[in-house]
Amino acid sequence: MSSKIFYERVYKFNDDYDLVSETLFELGFSNFYTLENDEGVFLILVSDKPKKIIEIEQKLPFNIEFVEQRETSSEEWVKNIISKPFEFIDGVYIDPDHHDIDADIVIKIIPGLAFGTGLHATTKLAGEMLKKYLKPGMKVLDLGCGSGILSILAKKLGASKVVGVDNDKIAVEVANENIELNKISDVEIKESDLLKNVKGKFDLIVSNIIAEILIEALKKMPEYLEDGGIVILSGIIDSKLDLFKNLNIIEHRRSGEWNSLVIKF
C-alpha cells in the first residue's frame, strides 16, 4: 500500500467509548483509535490533514483535552487499531497481516484511512446479513464500500460480480488495495456519490451508511435491483429507526444501538 504521511491528534478523554465511537460515526469520521496506559485513556484521531481533525474536534459534544499532534504513516496507525486476526462474523476472520488461519473465509484488510476494519457493530451486522442472504452467483452492489470489507466478503461468499462505490477518494484507493491483497477478481471499485455513477442491476445491494443517507439512497434503489432483489441496510441508530418503518422489512437485527434491516421492494 502507498506510504503517506498522516497526522494524529491525541486527546485525553473520560467518556464512555461507545458514545465516542457513535458520535464520530455520525460525523462520518472513522479514523480513530484509543489507547490506555498508566496516564489515562487517550483518543487518537487520524487524517492526512490536521485541519480535518480540528473540524471534527470542534463538533464533539464531550470534553477532550488536547495532548499532542504527531506524524504517522498509514501502516503505523492501522497497526494500532488491529494487529491480530479476529473473528469478524461466524466462520469469517479478518487478518490484517499474514497469519495462517484455519477458517472458512479469511479476509485480508489493511483499512488505511477508510471505514471498515470489521470491528464496528454496523459492519458486523451487514456481514451477518450478507452471509445469510447472499446466494452464489448473485450480482452485488456495496454502496459506501469504505475499506471494501463487504465487497470482499460478498465475493468470497460466491457473488459472481461485485461493484463497490464510495464518494471518498481515499476509500476508493484503500478498497482497491484491499481487493488486490485478497487476490479476487470481478470486483470493481469506483467513486460515486450514492448511485450516480452506478450502472446495471443487482440481485443484492448492501449499504452501511448513516440513516439519513440511506433514506436518500433508497429513493433510487429500485431502479438498480433485479426483480425480487434484496437490500441490506446497516448503520441505523435506534433513534432513527422510525424513518424506515414503512418499508417491507424481511429481517431486523440489532447490536447495541445499531440496527440492520433486510428489505424488499
Ligand SMILES: C[S@@+](CC[C@H](N)C(=O)[O-])C[C@H]1O[C@@H](n2cnc3c(N)ncnc32)[C@H](O)[C@@H]1O
Ligand atoms: C460506515 S462506512 C461503511 C464502510 C464499510 N462498507 C463497512 O461496512 O464497514 C460508510 C461509507 O459510506 C461512504 N459514504 C458516505 N456518504 C456517501 C455517499 N453519498 N455516496 C457514497 N458513499 C458514501 C463513506 O465515505 C464511508 O466509506
